[in-house]
Amino acid sequence: MKYDPINKTLYTDKGELLKRLFCPYKIDWDKLPVTSANNRTCTTCNHLIIDTAYVSDDELLQMLQQNPSTCLKIDINQPNVTVIVNGKT
Amino acid sequence: MEKLERGYNLNELIVIKTARCEDSINEAALAGYKLIIKKVEPSSRIRSKYSVVQHIKTGQIIVLGDFRVRLDYDDDPDFKTIIDWTFYYPYNFESPFAAYLIPPDLKKGERVVVEDLIEDIVESIWNQGDAYRLDCCEAIWNGNELLIQNEPEEGPWMMMG
Numbered sequence: 249m250k251y252d253p254i255n256k257t258l259y260t261d262k263g264e265l266l267k268r269l270f271c272p273y274k275i276d277w278d279k280l281p282v283t284s285a286n287n288r289t290c291t292t293c294n295h296l297i298i299d300t301a302y303v304s305d306d307e308l309l310q311m312l313q314q315n316p317s318t319c320l321k322i323d324i325n326q327p328n329v330t331v332i333v334n335g336k337t
Numbered sequence: 338m339e340k341l342e343r344g345y346n347l348n349e350l351i352v353i354k355t356a357r358c359e360d361s362i363n364e365a366a367l368a369g370y371k372l373i374i375k376k377v378e379p380s381s382r383i384r385s386k387y388s389v390v391q392h393i394k395t396g397q398i399i400v401l402g403d404f405r406v407r408l409d410y411d412d413d414p415d416f417k418t419i420i421d422w423t424f425y426y427p428y429n430f431e432s433p434f435a436a437y438l439i440p441p442d443l444k445k446g447e448r449v450v451v452e453d454l455i456e457d458i459v460e461s462i463w464n465q466g467d468a469y470r471l472d473c474c475e476a477i478w479n480g481n482e483l484l485i486q487n488e489p490e491e492g493p494w495m496m497m498g
Contacts, residue, residue, distance in 0.1 A: 253469050254385060254427045256496065269498030272450060272473050274488065277495060297497060321497045324463060331465075333387045333402035334427075 260305035295319045301326040355453035357435040371439040380457035385427035389420040445480040
């Protein structure tokens with residue numbers, strides 16, 4: 249997947265929009281309760297947070313289509329993410 | 338306030354809006370808001386980088402923002418680097434000034450959400466050298482100013498939302 253940190257927007261490698269990330273809270277991932285192997289639940293708003301390091305573009309697209317309020321966690325150094333400039337690869 | 342109306346302002350704090358042009362600032366003044374007018378000043382600490390590579394046959398270019406991706410093109414004989422890694426200020430604001438719109442009944446000491454920060458505050462620093470600005474955060478109104486409540490973050494760089 250590709251991430252534009254200026255617009256805080258995540259795309260698939262093919263350029264399909266996944267989600268614009270927005271969270272006004274300072275959430276510490278390490279302190280969140282583990283929901284399943286790679287997911288956690290936000291203690292502030294109860295949204296499921298998916299660790300994008302362990303899902304494919306297609307899986308993520310499907311998850312977000314089913315539940316658009318699902319939150320995502322990205323570390324831009326993770327191997328399956330590259331950083332793009334203003335929406336361009 | 339589209340972003341915060343989506344259910345993220347769970348503490349139901351008052352949302353402080355920002356007006357970014359003369360007309361909208363004057364509209365707010367006539368509506369009774371107190372204005373905190375500030376210069377829009379880019380911080381030299383905030384920066385992003387890019388590099389441009391070009392296909393030697395088609396002439397088409399690719400703009401890169403990640404050291405890891407450039408490695409692929411460095412090894413590709415069909416591409417040459419046209420612009421090497423260059424840091425720049427990546428945000429655009431049309432007006433060189435803006436104003437926070439303070440509701441006239443806002444109480445001193447009240448905690449609020451500032452939806453569109455005027456000040457350039459570093460939100461996060463990537464270990465490739467890029468530093469990104471904070472766009473939204475909580476603040477406390479002291480009667481004269483909004484005291485921004487933000488702890489600067491440094492790597493490992495993580496984003497949620």
